[in-house]
Amino acid sequence: MRIDVQTASFDPGELLNQLHADYQGTGAVVGFVGYVRDFNDGDPVSGMWLEHYPGMTEKALADIVEQAQARWLLHEVHVLHRVGQLEPGEPIVFVGVASAHRQAAFEANTFIMDYLKTRAPFWKRESTPQGERWVDAKHSDEQALSRWQSPGESS
Amino acid sequence: MIQLQFFARYRDVLGRDAEQMPWDAELRTLEDVRARLLARGEAWQVLAEQRLMCARNQELCNLSTPVVDGDEVAFFPPVTGG
16 A cells, blocks of 8 residues: 655656556556646636645545455555645546456545545635635535445444 | 644634643543533634534544543544545
């Protein structure tokens, strides 16, 4: 498992190649890259500030990856999340999962992103023509978790 | 002492990112800690939000989670990373 929380940008292609280079038994690598959009909730966005909870952030991400590793047989997982000032078009987040076969890699990647969006302590503040505003959490992100939970479970 | 931390919009509204709260035996859970803060006045009502999230010693928890002397307790709005 590799967890990075950093201000620096990154090259998603390099990260994907690295995930494959580590194990010759890897038959599938699934990568997700999230980018800063130049539009949100009906307004142009000229930039974004990413705040986090140093110390807890890394632990929360590691905990999410451990949960994924308990559900699927994974060769390697890399989660990278940027913090600080970001401009439209820049990558914010990378989740890469290497496994023997594609289904585990696809599912684990989605699982990690669903939990990252609702459980990892990051907050976005975006710059719009009306000024700075904190981005509201989406109910749909919370609902997405239900696909991973058995009936009656809520965490 | 309880080490309190506030993040994002809550930090902006409260005008502080951290403070120490003296510990006493009546502070049994995070709900008790929050009640002390809510009693301080108007700005603090932001912590009454339904969707408030909290952490004890850097792990997500809920308001019924116990606290003890020396804990780090954080309150923050719903997270928006990714």
